[in-house]
Amino acid sequence: MSPGIGSWITLSAALFSIGLAGxxxxxxxxxxxxSLEIMLNAGNLLLVAMARxxxxxxxHVLALVVMAVAAAExxxxxxxxxxxxxxxxxxxxxxxxxxxx
Amino acid sequence: MSAxxxxxxxxxxxxAGLFYNLIVGSSVSRKHATWAACASVLVSFAAAxxxxxxxxxxxxxxxxxxxxxxxxxxxxxxxxxxxILVDPLSAVxxxxxxxxxxxxxxxxxxxxxxxxxxxxxxxxxxxxxFSMLLLVLAGxxxxxxxxxxxxxxxxxxxxxxxxxxxAAVQAAKKAFVMNxxxxxxIALALFxxxxxxxxxxxxxxxxxxxxLPGSTTTWIAGLLLVGAIAKSAQLPLHTWxxxxxxxxxxxxxxxxxxxxxxxxxxxVARCWPIFRAAPEVSDLTALIGVATLxxxxxxxxxxxxxxxxxxxxxxxxxxxxFCAVGIGATSAGMFxxxxxxxxxxxxxxxxxxxxxxxxxxxxxxxxxxxxxxLPYTRTLMWIGALALxxxxxxxxxxxxxxxxxxxxxxxxxxxxxxxxxxxxxxxxTALYTFxxxxxVFHGEPTSFARTHAEKHAGHGEGPFSMIWTISVLxxxxxxxxxxxxxxxxxxxxxxxxxVAPNALEASTSQETLASLLAVSLGVIGIGAAWLxxxxxxxxxxxxxxxxxxxxxxxxxxxxxxxxxDWAFHRPAVALARGGARAWEGPVVTGSMDLVGATGGWLxxxxxxxxxxxxxxxxxxxxxxxAALAAWFMAGAS
Numbered sequence: 001m002s003p004g005i006g007s008w009i010t011l012s013a014a015l016f017s018i019g020l021a022g023x024x025x026x027x028x029x030x031x032x033x034x035s036l037e038i039m040l041n042a043g044n045l046l047l048v049a050m051a052r053x054x055x056x057x058x059x060h061v062l063a064l065v066v067m068a069v070a071a072a073e074x075x076x077x078x079x080x081x082x083x084x085x086x087x088x089x090x091x092x093x094x095x096x097x098x099x100x101x
Numbered sequence: 102m103s104a105x106x107x108x109x110x111x112x113x114x115x116x117a118g119l120f121y122n123l124i125v126g127s128s129v130s131r132k133h134a135t136w137a138a139c140a141s142v143l144v145s146f147a148a149a150x151x152x153x154x155x156x157x158x159x160x161x162x163x164x165x166x167x168x169x170x171x172x173x174x175x176x177x178x179x180x181x182x183x184x185i186l187v188d189p190l191s192a193v194x195x196x197x198x199x200x201x202x203x204x205x206x207x208x209x210x211x212x213x214x215x216x217x218x219x220x221x222x223x224x225x226x227x228x229x230x231f232s233m234l235l236l237v238l239a240g241x242x243x244x245x246x247x248x249x250x251x252x253x254x255x256x257x258x259x260x261x262x263x264x265x266x267x268a269a270v271q272a273a274k275k276a277f278v279m280n281x282x283x284x285x286x287i288a289l290a291l292f293x294x295x296x297x298x299x300x301x302x303x304x305x306x307x308x309x310x311x312x313l314p315g316s317t318t319t320w321i322a323g324l325l326l327v328g329a330i331a332k333s334a335q336l337p338l339h340t341w342x343x344x345x346x347x348x349x350x351x352x353x354x355x356x357x358x359x360x361x362x363x364x365x366x367x368x369v370a371r372c373w374p375i376f377r378a379a380p381e382v383s384d385l386t387a388l389i390g391v392a393t394l395x396x397x398x399x400x401x402x403x404x405x406x407x408x409x410x411x412x413x414x415x416x417x418x419x420x421x422x423f424c425a426v427g428i429g430a431t432s433a434g435m436f437x438x439x440x441x442x443x444x445x446x447x448x449x450x451x452x453x454x455x456x457x458x459x460x461x462x463x464x465x466x467x468x469x470x471x472x473x474x475l476p477y478t479r480t481l482m483w484i485g486a487l488a489l490x491x492x493x494x495x496x497x498x499x500x501x502x503x504x505x506x507x508x509x510x511x512x513x514x515x516x517x518x519x520x521x522x523x524x525x526x527x528x529x530t531a532l533y534t535f536x537x538x539x540x541v542f543h544g545e546p547t548s549f550a551r552t553h554a555e556k557h558a559g560h561g562e563g564p565f566s567m568i569w570t571i572s573v574l575x576x577x578x579x580x581x582x583x584x585x586x587x588x589x590x591x592x593x594x595x596x597x598x599x600v601a602p603n604a605l606e607a608s609t610s611q612e613t614l615a616s617l618l619a620v621s622l623g624v625i626g627i628g629a630a631w632l633x634x635x636x637x638x639x640x641x642x643x644x645x646x647x648x649x650x651x652x653x654x655x656x657x658x659x660x661x662x663x664x665x666d667w668a669f670h671r672p673a674v675a676l677a678r679g680g681a682r683a684w685e686g687p688v689v690t691g692s693m694d695l696v697g698a699t700g701g702w703l704x705x706x707x708x709x710x711x712x713x714x715x716x717x718x719x720x721x722x723x724x725x726x727a728a729l730a731a732w733f734m735a736g737a738s
Binding site (some may be wrong): 020023024025027032093094096097098 | 712713714715716719720723
């Protein structure tokens with residue numbers, strides 16, 4: 001017997017909260033990026049679960065789109081991090097606030 | 102070829118020269134460019150002679166030809182053609198403009214040699230000749246106004262030719278502004294004319310003049326007169342001409358003596374049907390002429406710059422022409438215009454030789470005894486001066502005396518004023534002209550003159566192109582007067598009669614009286630000049646001491662510059678300053694500053710929230726999300 005929809009929502013919310021906490025608390029950009037991925041995949045999990053629960057395919061499609069966008073986003077994000085590391089900047093997001101208003 | 106075809110050639114040739122110099126002028130040698138400019142005007146002159154011959158072959162009553170190139174402006178009721186009017190009046194002007202124009206082009210080849218931007222100079226000269234010919238040939242008042250504006254433009258460009266001299270730039274601006282006043286006058290006259298006749302065609306308008314209401318005619322004539330006095334440097338719009346001497350000397354000779362400044366006289370002569378229908382304005386024209394010839398003659402007595410002496414003399418002589426056309430002696434005025442073009446160009450170009458020899462010095466107090474270094478120039482200047490002073494048989498004698506005789510023939514107060522002041526003017530003219538001649542060419546050379554003249558001695562009196570051109574002008578100054586030999590021939594008057602008839606006919610006794618008085622006063626003037634300045638005595642100093650207050654008034658040119666400064670310049674500047682203080686600063690700039698300041702303030706307030714810390718942003722996002730979620734749940738329950 002598969003778990004009910006409530007369990008999936010709870011799991012998704014938990015993953016999202018873990019990711020959010022990571023983004024808010026960690027200072028290493030690489031870890032922030034990982035946390036972001038966790039949040040995105042929490043969203044994906046909910047999309048897929050809901051699609052199965054409602055019996056249509058739209059959620060699956062949207063989850064695939066999110067994965068593609070996430071892959072592109074990671075490319076940019078990792079590129080930025082590598083560029084920062086090469087410049088010799090510190091890899092602490094609290095120090096990288098040169099673009100503040 | 103027909104007269105009109107030739108007239109189109111007259112007009113097109115300088116235009117071709119201008120474009121040649123504009124397009125290929127920078128890629129050919131200076132010699133090539135300058136001679137192209139000269140050749141174009143020579144072609145123009147040859148065609149002008151052709152126009153004269155073609156006109157003379159026709160019967161005297163059939164010498165008014167109109168040729169329309171194309172319909173130039175068309176819209177609503179307005180259909181104006183690009184048309185030219187070829188008649189004896191314009192033919193005479195064509196010959197003067199292209200003939201004297203060619204000589205001065207050729208003279209400039211020598212005078213401007215070595216100038217950095219000669220090609221620009223010759224392009225401007227071509228532009229001027231074209232504009233002047235357009236003005237003269239115009240068969241439509243609109244075309245005339247275009248020519249009128251273009252001569253003003255080329256005059257501006259040429260006065261300010263040496264743009265690195267602040268005085269030249271100022272003088273150019275002054276000339277342009279003064280001329281613009283005249284242009285506005287003419288434009289307003291054209292509006293009135295069109296409003297009443299629905300035509301701007303010269304001949305068409307003239308035939309409609311009689312049907313116009315009298316006050317309208319007076320206004321039209323008055324506004325045309327405003328244009329004429331601005332262009333011809335008559336009172337009270339005369340202040341630009343002396344300053345215009347900042348331009349190169351050939352320009353002074355061509356534009357500010359021989360041709361452009363006589364355009365006003367030509368305009369009044371050309372529009373005689375309008376002026377004759379407005380007798381008050383005609384009288385005013387003559388009175389302005391009287392006032393100008395007296396005032397300019399007196400100021401010329403105290404000038405120390407050789408070109409300014411001649412410039413004031415030009416104003417004075419144009420005053421004579423205004424008198425003539427004002428009292429209705431059209432052909433006398435035009436005749437004086439022609440003779441004046443020759444002897445005044447001669448005097449200017451002779452002065453140019455002197456200035457050239459003395460390394461651009463124009464102050465006559467530093468000159469003296471130049472006759473022994475420049476004997477040929479002295480002879481030619483004497484011819485020019487005698488012609489100007491009206492001594493027979495030189496050209497000025499014939500033309501000036503016709504004007505005075507016409508004043509007598511008119512036999513009313515305007516005529517007698519012209520006669521009286523004209524006679525006094527003849528004395529003053531002789532006095533200031535020979536003051537200049539004696540100071541510059543006679544007596545002992547000053548050390549300044551000696552140094553420069555001896556340095557210059559090996560080169561003759563000047564480049565060949567300068568010497569032969571003034572020789573031709575001198576020949577003209579001697580012979581041109583014989584066109585009108587009192588009692589024998591009236592070539593000029595007969596030629597002009599069909600298109601510009603005289604209202605007056607002087608009798609032989611009047612002509613004799615005028616001639617006798619004018620010549621004796623002229624000779625007395627020369628004698629007085631010799632007594633005062635020819636003998637190098639201390640007489641000038643004594644005279645100057647006796648008349649010091651008068652002299653200082655004349656030195657300040659009767660205060661016209663100060664008056665205009667006080668009446669127009671200062672109020673305008675005060676208005677601008679006040680406006681800047683009261684309106685532009687607080688309102689115009691202030692409102693713009695307010696927009697900027699508001700934006701800046703807003704950005705500072707909002708920017709305070711931007712810490713640059715990723716986690717703060719994430720926290721705000723999370724809080725927003727939580728708030729949204731709370732709101733959904735509240736809605737759901």
